[in-house]
Amino acid sequence: MRGDASRAGFAIEIRERYGDVARDRWPVAIDPLPGELLSSWLHRLALANGIAPRSFAGVLGLGGRMWSPRLDLRLPHTVATLLCHQTGLPPDDISAMTMSGGAMAPLLLPLRDSAHRNRSTWMQYCPECLAADDAPYFRRPWRLASRVSCFAHGCGLRDRCPACHAGVAAFDQGELVPQHFCAWCRFDLRAVPKASVKAAARRLERAIVDICRVEAARAPAKTNDAVSRVLSMPVAAEVRSGRTLTNLSTAARIRCFEALAAKPPDWLLNNMDAAGAYRRWMIVAAGGHEALISRFADFLDAHQGSRRRKRPPPAADRTALFAAYFRIMQPGSGHRGR
Ligand SMILES: [Zn+2]
Ligand SMILES: [Zn+2]
Structure with missing residues (x-):
């Protein structure tokens, strides 16, 4: 299903008209949710304005693989200015969603859009959090290799779609589908069974x-x-x-934490x-x-x-x-x- 031209066509048509009608401000502005990661907010912003995330990269003057996860790590000034201008959100609110810099930076999962067995993917999620959200979104701590469970729900995080084993790829979604559906097979990530992690x-x-x-x-x-x-x-x-912890899948890291506990x-x-x-x-x-x-x-x-x-x-x-x-x-x- 990857690279399917029929999936991309629909969104590209919208994008060309979009520039004409939304020159000043995008029609819909959405507020970031607590702890939300920039890329997650961007995917929701794109959909709210009737444009698929993959095509939204073009609206921001960007291209290439993993465009939104790359913005999480480094948000160019021009893109930050455009986002502030088009959404009316203060610059600090936008930069607060990034993961750039800081002492924890070495613990960030590498930007990898393949999902080889036992290797890490770039993003984790808690199915229970997604299921509880009015607007399902991805949290900043889920980007860290040092996190393997959800503190709210006590279950293990997941880093793959259980149906097709691909990683989260909302940035590559070519249709108007919310980010809690697998971008490749449309599996609803809210329905993923709970993973257990020992209390210790x-x-x-x-x-x-x-x-x-x-x-x-x-x-x-x-x-x-x-x-x-x-x-x-x-x-x-x-x-x-x-x-190295950042190279391991969430399941392998859970084993690691359990062994050390x-x-x-x-x-x-x-x-x-x-x-x-x-x-x-x-x-x-x-x-x-x-x-x-x-x-x-x-x-x-x-x-x-x-x-x-x-x-x-x-x-x-x-x-x-x-x-x-x-x-x-x-x-x-x-x-x-x-
Ligand atoms: Zn949770
Ligand atoms: Zn899938």
Whole structure:
């Protein structure tokens, strides 16, 4: 079905007329949805104005493969100006949808529009999120290799159409079809069965997101360290199909997270200063920064005589546990892990 000329013809005819009728502002402007990725908004904007996403590239003066995912990574000033002018959206709202730059950039899934087995595709999605959306859209965190599940629904992300095994290719959609339908076989991605991810792997995933966020706010150099350790997760997990996380399919990365969730977090902590390792370990042990803060609040609650709720004392003395852990993490202890 790829490159089918009959699919493209319809949209091209619209595009030529479109320039005449919509010289000043495009007839329909749509607001970005929470966390929406620029390309997702562009596909919705195109359809709302009666033009297929593949042809909308021409309206923006663009061409070539994966035109909209490339804009997510680098939005040329001329295109940004055109979008602001034609939609009336403030420039900051448009640039906030891009994924350009930042400490997390190495974790972006590569722009690959083929979908070889076990290899990553450029985009993931949660079928439950798409099903719950009034206007189904793709979220920015789904572009990251460090994300394998949906925090809202607890299910695994998907990166392929289950019917034809192709990746998401809404940018190549030549007809007026919303982006939650596979661009090749029209399978409704909202109907994809739920993928399961073990709870321990989901806690590890959340902890990694939080470690990167906390360290980016404190010390960007530490984020680089965390990011490079996350990229090497397949090596630490001994997943044989790849060495770099960004190259693995979502299913292979889920296996990777599950394998590492069952091991001590040495791969994330070894060879670093004790204070930094301690902070990371606390976040991993709690299953995320927010979980850590809420446990700390509970701890204060219990130890400051709050009468609101009585909790049983912790099963283990955490202070002693941390002290023991850091004793074996010290250089020269002979127990430093790999
Ligand atoms: Zn979801
Ligand atoms: Zn398909």
